[in-house]
Amino acid sequence: MEADLAIKYPLGSRPHVHYLPHDIFVSYIVSLIGAFTTVELLHRRVSGAGWRSWVQLAASAVSFGLVAIWCMHFVGNRAIRLGDGEEEIQLYYDSAFTAISAILPIVVILLGFSIADRFYKSSRGSTTRYMALTVCGVCAGAAVTGMHYLGNQGTTNYRLIPTWPFVIGASLIAVGACCISLGLFFHWSGHWMNNIWRRLVVACFLAVAVSGMHWTAAAGTTYELIGYHKGPGRARAVNLIIALCLSVGACGACFALGFLKQRHRRQLRDRAQQVVLAVATFDKEGRLLVDQGGLLPCQTITTRFHQRTFDEEFNTSHSVFQWLFRVSRHWSGIVDLIPSMRDHLQATGYLQSQSASANESRASFGSEDNSGYSVIFRELFCVTALDLARSLHTRLQDLGYLYEEVLTTGTASNNIIWKDTARNKNIIAADAAISHKDAMRNSVFFGRGQLLILTRKIDTEESNRLQNIGYRFANLDQVGENLASSLQVSRDDLGGLVARLQLFCGREAWVPANGTYLAAFVLQPLPVMKGLNVIVSKSTPDRLPMVKLDSQELSQQHLDFLATLHGLTLDDCLVRIVQESSSLTNGDIWLETFRNKIHELLNELPESALRRSTFSAQQLDITNGVTGKNQKIRATAFAFCGIKEVYHQSLASPSLTCVPLSFFQTFLRSYPGCPDHAILAQKNYREFSNLFVPSSNDVKASSGSSRGAWHSFWRPNKSLSLSETSLNPDSSSEKGLVSVAPLSRMESANNVAHPFGGIMVSQDVVINADKKSSCQIELKSLGLRTEAGVADREQQTMADILMSITTSFRDPHNMVPREGRW
Structure with missing residues (x-):
């Protein structure tokens, strides 16, 4: 071969x-x-x-x-x-x-x-x-x-x-x-x-x-x-x-x-039906921070928000959302408590260990009482926010502010109600595909997921840092389809959301200049006694519609004239101004200015209810809380107070919107430098620092003998875990009185950051010196004196005072103007 x-x-x-x-x-x-x-x-x-x-x-x-x-x-x-x-x-x-x-x-x-x-x-x-x-x-x-x-x-x-x-x-x-x-x-x-x-x-x-x-x-x-x-x-x-x-x-x-x-798509689809926390970060060019998949950095808070009643909604009027809104504007008051929150959630089974997936570790809860479910959800929010900050390699204090809306997601695949115009009845279809034009036009979507967004605007140095760790900035036209698909919302709704988020980032806290202002406080009652809303401008929902009346404080003569208008409607005030001007020989320039400012206020809030609103001559200080520690600014305001008819829910101008009264009060307590931040931090410390309460069995075991009990009090066992010890952080005013074992990491952090909630122990020594003999003294009191007290309550906001004024106008016996500060 x-x-x-x-x-x-x-x-x-x-x-x-x-x-x-x-x-x-x-x-x-x-x-x-x-x-x-x-x-x-x-x-x-x-x-x-x-x-x-x-x-x-x-x-x-x-x-x-x-x-x-x-x-x-x-x-x-x-x-x-x-x-x-x-x-x-x-x-x-x-x-x-x-x-x-x-x-x-x-x-x-x-x-x-x-x-x-x-x-x-x-x-x-x-x-x-x-x-x-x-x-x-x-x-x-x-x-x-x-x-x-x-x-x-x-x-x-x-x-x-x-x-x-x-x-x-x-x-x-x-x-x-x-x-x-x-x-x-x-x-x-x-x-x-x-x-x-x-x-x-x-x-x-x-x-x-x-x-x-x-x-x-x-x-x-x-x-x-x-x-x-x-x-x-x-x-x-x-x-x-x-x-x-x-x-x-x-x-x-x-x-x-x-x-x-x-x-991953299934997880995104499921996430759109859950309560999710996302971070919207904008650079100087207005581009949005996304990951490699073109999605916002986000994590699931919980699979669903537990509703205590059938008609309860998690929105801006909910007290839990208002707490989250305030905490996000003062992360320093809660950041040291988050480790104990994480331990509490893991001990109660609502959060798995850190090795588990974030999407699988946030469980839903529905068996807690009214106070317990609120605590659990707030803890989950704070823990999730800290995890997001770590994923972005940044501090929690720099993560951003919570956006002023609770967004609904998952509307693209939820149940749809079709309106049959021919037979005048509604037809319910689950996850139906809308192909008919009439069905598309008459469809009503109901979303099952909720999205909370922390938003911020960063400088060039921070944007470069985020890009170096793998994130990218993109325009909406580049990532809009991916974002809309992940949130299961329409592309138009997503565009409107991003535009509102950019405006929210650019909005700065309003600091009034010196002078006197004229404000409008008009309430919109909700049907079926569901609360009250305040009518404000869409661009500035955190403050009342107002115009500047004078750059300085008013003279006593002008204040006396305003006192004569107390209790009159806006139309009656205009008539009185005309009558007062006609009675003067040369007229009054200030009265003409006052009348023009009222018309400017009507242009600012073009509602017929404003014309029926009642003028209050009570002078309100609008600088306290807004400027924080800066008390050099002196700005006051007079307001027209009124309530709109409940059966007129529509607004006269598309530039206006309604904000829940409680949420508007939250706005007024959330300005940078507001003293209410420290008071809220103190309340949070008292609420969350005692999460681990020892059980009765642990107490009996630890008190087997009197000697053992005293010994455990003076020398705590270092082997006890955080959930087993009953010692609270020491925040007394005297140090070095006793020798105790070092506190745990969480307790030490809380003790440094929150010197609240302890009992002040002091020693009073009163020495009276006799005038006749300088060498003789009398010890009037020598010993220990204990004082237990609470911190100051949160201040009254301008909305609180205006609300009391509005209700007082309905009492015919209470029509005397009084001085007020907030």
């Missing part, structure tokens, strides 16, 4: 070459599988410098270098048929060269991906970005070309002679196709347009780069026979089997990535 082969194919001869089309197609499919796996891994890779990021980057390099290039090479070479197909003269490979050719492309591609990740994503300069992208494409093309020719050098029975024009052409094909594919990938990723079809296009270009280079180089290669293969013919199939196994593994990885993607 060998003699026949030697005669037919002598050494040094060049057998003719032909190709098997089906093997060529299979080799392209193998390359496509590896390329698609690479693109999927790059797409789902987390940014940053952590080990997980590098592992994902290395996995991408292995997928492309080992599967898309190496496997394609040896599967493709199976399509090359030399001579008449005799096994002894086909291509066989050396194991050493084969192993080296598998490692080389992985190393080169990892280098190219690292350069693109380091310079392309983190640099804003176009030159640097294009250079990084070019280097990455050149490295990928060089890996394809280098692996091909290095693998050919491992051929044992042939000497492969390349043709240089074909080498150059194959290299250009590899580099050009890699640059185009990677450029498309990074461009689409930067604009959050990288859906599966676009990623498939990128993978096809990468497969074209590998296959195009391979077959171009093969067409320019001459095979010169240098020996005959001796041994079983199945040895040639070893590389093929390895390549096919790797390809099947890559297919499994693709299926796994698809499964994880579907799971």
Whole structure:
């Protein structure tokens, strides 16, 4: 047989070459599988410098270098048929060269991906970005070309002679196709347009780069026979089997990535039906901070908010939301209590250990009493906020303020009520797809999820820091579809939300200038006795509609005139001003100014109820609480107080809105520097510092003997856990009186940050010196005196005083103006 082969194919001869089309197609499919796996891994890779990021980057390099290039090479070479197909003269490979050719492309591609990740994503300069992208494409093309020719050098029975024009052409094909594919990938990723079809296009270009280079180089290669293969013919199939196994593994990885993607979508869909806390961060250019998937940083607070009654709603009028709103404006008053909150939630089973998933650790609660469920939800909010701050690598105090609305999510897939106009009845459909135009027009959506948003605006230094740890800033048109899909809301609703969030970030606390103001306090009663709303402007819902009457305090003559208007409606005040002006010889410029300011106030609040509102001559100080410690500003206000009819719920102007009275009072207690912040912090300390109360069994066990009890009091057992000890933090006014064991970490932090709630122990020594004899003294009192007291209550807000004035106008016996401060 060998003699026949030697005669037919002598050494040094060049057998003719032909190709098997089906093997060529299979080799392209193998390359496509590896390329698609690479693109999927790059797409789902987390940014940053952590080990997980590098592992994902290395996995991408292995997928492309080992599967898309190496496997394609040896599967493709199976399509090359030399001579008449005799096994002894086909291509066989050396194991050493084969192993080296598998490692080389992985190393080169990892280098190219690292350069693109380091310079392309983190640099804003176009030159640097294009250079990084070019280097990455050149490295990928060089890996394809280098692996091909290095693998050919491992051929044992042939000497492969390349043709240089074909080498150059194959290299250009590899580099050009890699640059185009990677450029498309990074461009689409930067604009959050990288859906599966676009990623498939990128993978096809990468497969074209590998296959195009391979077959171009093969067409320019001459095979010169240098020996005959001796041994079983199945040895040639070893590389093929390895390549096919790797390809099947890559297919499994693709299926796994698809499964994880579907799971992530399901989690987003479920999250849209839960109570979620998100962070909306804007840079100076107005762009929104998102993660690599184009979503807001967010975490689930709880699966649902427990409603105590059927008609209870978690909205801005709810006392729990108002507490959250105030706490977010003074994180320093609660941050030291969060460790104890986390321990309490874990002990009660509402929060799993920190190793559990955040989405799975927040449980719903529905069996607590009215006070217990409120405490649990507030603890979950604070713990979730701290976890978000840690994910952003920032302090909780810098996380932002809570937005002034509770947003409804999940409306895109919830139950829909269709109105049948023909039969005048409602039809309920669950998760129905709206295709009919009439159904779309008459549909009413009901959302089941709720979204709380902490928002802030950052400077350039902070935005650069966030981008360095893997987050990105994007315009709404880039990430709008992803955000709307994750929240399950319409695209238009999302656009309006982002616009309102930007305005909220730009709103600054209003500090009144010196002078006298004229305000309007008009209430809107809700049907079925559900409370009262205050009519305010949409742009400034945190303050009453008001105009500046005078830049200085009014004279006594003007104050006396305003006293004559006390109890009159706005229309009657205008009539009285006209009468007063006509009675004067030369008129009064101030009266004309006062009348013009009333008309300006009517333009500010164009409601007919304002004309029927009653004027109060009580002078209110509007600087206390607004300016904090700055008491140099002296600004006062007079107000028209009125209540709108309950059956007129619509507003006269689209620029107006209604804010719950309780929430408006919360606004007035949330200004920077407001003294109520410290009072709220003291209340929170008293409420949350005693979360761990020892059980009766623990108390009996700890008091087995009187000596043991006293010993445990003076020398607490250090082995007791935080939930077992009953000692409260020491905040006494005298230190060093007794020797106690060091407090735990949580107790020490609370003791430093919150010196409230303790009993003040002092010693009074009164010494009376006799005038006649300076050397004699009398000790009137010597001993210990204890005082137990509480902190000052929260101050009355302007809304509180105006509410009392409004109700007093309905009492005919209480019409005397009085001085007031808030």
